[in-house]
Amino acid sequence: MNYKKLITERKSVRDYKKTKVSEKIINEILQYSTNCGKLISTIENEIIIKDNNEDKVFDKLNGTAGYLGRMIEAPHYLIILSDKNEYHIENTGYLGEKILLKAFNLGVNSCWITFPNSDIIKEKLNITTDKEICALIALGYDANKTKIINPIQVGENYSKSEIDVVNDNTSFRYKIQDIVYYKEWDNNADLSDLKKMGLLEALHYARMAPSTLNRQPWRFILDDGMLILTIRDDENTSEYEEKIDSGISMLYFELIVDQTIFDLSWNMGKPDKEYNVPENYKIVSYCNI
């Protein structure tokens, strides 16, 4: 899959055609999800795709799931069930978004839908399992095919001819130097240094990850061959949402590094060194680069 193209072109879709996704494509997505690779390979997951006509998911969850209970109406819903583990939510973010990029590669649009907790969704959808519902995602075809194109800002001092100007959809993203620090907190990284280190592209794509309310809560610290991911703890988002957002950004960075430089794997938890990370941020993971 051409991840750079997929990440550039994807967007959250909230208005779907009534047209169903064919059984062949649904099966292809499900098949892919069983062996596409996870953040934590030992965690067991089960993936279900529900048909809204048959299962009335929209009617059952409207008022409960979605921002302020505003459920998204779609022909299908992808649900990720997971065994509980220290990092099973981050793993779900990583796995879910990987499946959504595959779906997008097959022409299928999507949108993550937040929800208060697994038990409420299980009860409303009559799902009985020991596993926890960790993701609820709308799937289908975009009813408004025309995209509004906005160039993502890459920074005034950086020559745009050296990196493709990414044509985004409507949602804004921070500049790379605003979310990447060098060696210490608030010491904004320099784009030409990142380029020399061969990391500019991967960080450019990592910041395009979708996040709850488009908060873009991730900040990266680059230190002696290590990249550390930190995430902001906001009052209006839950721990669940922060963990999903973390998993997705780890995936985006990794996919581009894997395709351009080398195979990368994330270590969950903190490295030995302290980085004066402020109280409202926490270190999620780190990787060697």
Ligand SMILES: Cc1cc2nc3c(=O)[nH]c(=O)nc-3n(C[C@H](O)[C@H](O)[C@H](O)COP(=O)(O)O)c2cc1C
């Ligand atoms: C964990 C998570 C939960 C989300 N929940 C919702 C939701 O309930 N309703 C909604 O309309 N969008 C939801 N979104 C989509 C985000 O608002 C969207 O990704 C963000 O605004 C960036 O826009 P983009 O995906 O089009 O780039 C969610 C995204 C994530 C990652």
